Amino acid sequence: MRWQRFFEDLELQLDTEWEAERAALDTEAERLRLSRLTLRERLAELTGVEIAIDVIEADGVRGCLTGAGSDWIGIASSAGARAAVVPLHAIASVAAAEPDLLRSARPARGRSPLAERMTLGFVLRDVARRRVGVRVVVSGGVSWTGTIDRAGADHFDLALHDAGEPRRASAVIGHRMIGYPALRTLHLDSAEG
Known part of the structure; x- marks a missing residue:
């Protein structure tokens, strides 16, 4: 029972770290995209x-x-x-209005x-x-x-x-x-x- 809980805690910790790393990568990818926007x-x-x-x-x-x-x-x-x-x-x-400025940062055209x-x-x-x-x-x-x-x-x-x-x-x-x-x-x- 104790080992089961230990492994569940480890799994939760790994999931949390994975989500944090993925969020950091997404943030960096967004910064890179914005850095190329003219x-x-x-x-x-x-x-x-x-x-x-x-x-x-x-x-x-x-x-x-x-x-x-x-x-x-x-x-x-x-x-x-x-x-x-x-x-x-x-x-x-x-x-320009804020919604327009935000939309312009994600060009769709x-x-x-x-x-x-x-x-x-x-x-x-x-x-x-x-x-x-x-x-x-x-x-x-x-x-x-x-x-x-x-x-x-x-x-x-x-x-x-x-x-x-x-x-x-x-x-x-x-x-x-x-x-x-x-x-x-x-x-x-x-x-x-």
């Missing part, structure tokens, strides 16, 4: 969610996250009048190969092609309005003119060549653009 992956999971972005050296942007490319996100303004493109390198922090290839340059070339008026905000909070004339691999050319005016030679008051690393936000004149 900001872009988490933001892609928040598509369709209202968020607020604090932008480095510029005003924040708030609205519904409409998409995430390889190095940028798109946001439709809460007011609906404007859309914005924010490069990932310009994001200081993201505010597969990575879209197309979204992975859609770089900031791709988006800016599309904006240039559509001739959409923009307000560009760069490091230090400096901003200009105008139309993107062309977008290269690491920079774009902006024809400066008054907001809401179409790009005409007579309306252009100057030109800027802007490097992507300096870009903080790009606000489109209209959400449809």
Whole structure:
């Protein structure tokens, strides 16, 4: 009888140690999974969610996250009048409801190969092609309005003119060549653009 109890105690102790070891392994596996999770992956999971972005050296942007490319996100303004493109390198922090933030830490969506290839340059070339008026905000909070004339691999050319005016030679008051690393936000004149 005593030996039976002794073996039961040993078995219980082994089970307890095994469960503790398994829990430690599960915790370590979760840490490893989280260590590989990128900001872009988490933001892609928040598509369709209202968020607020604090932008480095510029005003924040708030609205519904409409998409995430390889190095940028798109946001439709809460007011609906404007859309914005924010490069990932310009994001200081993201505010969202706690359930959304928790859900974003466990991505359910597969990575879209197309979204992975859609770089900031791709988006800016599309904006240039559509001739959409923009307000560009760069490091230090400096901003200009105008139309993107062309977008290269690491920079774009902006024809400066008054907001809401179409790009005409007579309306252009100057030109800027802007490097992507300096870009903080790009606000489109209209959400449809």
